[in-house]
Amino acid sequence: MADSAAFQTACGTLEKLSTLSSVESKFAMRMALREAGFEAATIAPAELSVVVQRVLLEELRRKHVAAPETVCKGITEALTALGGSAAATDSPDAVFRRLGGA
Amino acid sequence: MELSSGVQSIATLIFVLGSTAVGVKLLLLSRRTKQVPELLLGASILFCGGLGYGLLIGAMIARGTTPMTSADVPMLVVVLTAVGRTIHDLGVTLYLAFMVYVFRRGATWAYVLAGAGIVLLWGGCLVGVAQGSLRTGGIGSPAWFCEYVVIWSYPVWNAIESFRYYGLMRRRTSLGLADPIVTNRFLLWGTGSVFAALAIWTASIPFAFMSDAPRLLVILPTIQIVTAILGVISVSCSLLAFLPPTWYRRRILALGSAPAEAH
Numbered sequence: 001m002a003d004s005a006a007f008q009t010a011c012g013t014l015e016k017l018s019t020l021s022s023v024e025s026k027f028a029m030r031m032a033l034r035e036a037g038f039e040a041a042t043i044a045p046a047e048l049s050v051v052v053q054r055v056l057l058e059e060l061r062r063k064h065v066a067a068p069e070t071v072c073k074g075i076t077e078a079l080t081a082l083g084g085s086a087a088a089t090d091s092p093d094a095v096f097r098r099l100g101g102a
Numbered sequence: 103m104e105l106s107s108g109v110q111s112i113a114t115l116i117f118v119l120g121s122t123a124v125g126v127k128l129l130l131l132s133r134r135t136k137q138v139p140e141l142l143l144g145a146s147i148l149f150c151g152g153l154g155y156g157l158l159i160g161a162m163i164a165r166g167t168t169p170m171t172s173a174d175v176p177m178l179v180v181v182l183t184a185v186g187r188t189i190h191d192l193g194v195t196l197y198l199a200f201m202v203y204v205f206r207r208g209a210t211w212a213y214v215l216a217g218a219g220i221v222l223l224w225g226g227c228l229v230g231v232a233q234g235s236l237r238t239g240g241i242g243s244p245a246w247f248c249e250y251v252v253i254w255s256y257p258v259w260n261a262i263e264s265f266r267y268y269g270l271m272r273r274r275t276s277l278g279l280a281d282p283i284v285t286n287r288f289l290l291w292g293t294g295s296v297f298a299a300l301a302i303w304t305a306s307i308p309f310a311f312m313s314d315a316p317r318l319l320v321i322l323p324t325i326q327i328v329t330a331i332l333g334v335i336s337v338s339c340s341l342l343a344f345l346p347p348t349w350y351r352r353r354i355l356a357l358g359s360a361p362a363e364a365h
Contacts, residue, residue: 037270037271037273037274037279037280041208050279051277051279054277055277092204092205093271093284095137095139096284096287097281098137098140099128099131099139099143099344100284100343100344101131
């Protein structure tokens with residue numbers, strides 16, 4: 001499955017705002033997604049924004065990336081501009097949320 | 103023997119009624135939401151566990167003491183078997199469609215695997231019918247194996263997908279990014295699928311002893327009780343997942359540290 005637009009946008013912005021290469025940016029982002037329990041193919045912009053703030057920020061600090069807060073803020077802004085804040089209605093978690101509903 | 107038959111009858115009734123309740127609930131939900139997953143899952147549970155299984159049990163009761171290998175059965179048995187098997191296999195087909203649609207959309211290997219399963223299921227069923235399996239069961243024939251290899255395996259695939267997603271959801275929950283009740287729902291659905299698989303496998307054991315009636319009579323009570331217990335656990339998981347009572351929701355929320363519902 002192809003990576004979601006949110007994931008591609010975040011990787012592109014990370015690469016632009018840091019000294020990380022394209023491969024390193026994708027790797028760092030995939031590590032953050034893995035730790036948070038999301039998949040690159042299905043994650044929504046709003047979900048990725050939270051992952052960036054809560055997980056990627058620490059990941060960038062560990063990698064000694066300069067001004068990690070600024071980088072993460074830039075990624076979050078890019079994701080906000082992307083829109084589509086709600087998670088997909090047909091992602092497994094959205095489906096299972098509905099299935100148990102009243 | 104009477105005790106095991108009684109336990110099996112009660113457990114079968116619980117299983118059929120529980121499956122019907124869950125299936126109908128999901129179908130009503132699909133009418134409201136107009137979404138495909140609830141339609142696929144609701145219909146599959148209703149067709150497999152409710153109508154299909156119920157009709158096939160009815161066929162077994164109508165068959166009475168006539169051996170499974172005997173072709174000399176009343177027309178009612180043939181009709182109940184034909185309708186029950188068709189509805190059951192339709193349920194299995196929809197089940198496979200649900201798994202691919204929800205968990206593996208866009209994954210070529212999943213379409214191929216589900217497609218192969220559907221071809222084996224219906225191919226085996228149709229060839230078996232042509233060979234007279236509505237009367238004799240066709241147990242042990244290549245067509246029977248084709249159909250049953252799908253029936254034996256589809257809950258396993260579903261369990262694997264559910265547990266994999268449960269792992270993802272647990273990590274999200276720990277970050278406050280997922281509802282603990284939804285996370286638990288994947289665990290329940292996976293667990294229910296494991297017990298469904300175990301029940302199907304256990305219920306299939308007598309097929310291996312069709313030519314050894316004395317031994318079959320010895321093992322049958324144990325098989326009936328074990329199958330009954332496994333089936334009830336399976337349908338209980340479905341009920342807790344898709345018709346969760348308030349006390350269960352409260353319990354899961356109390357166990358989870360993340361904010362709930364408003365994900």
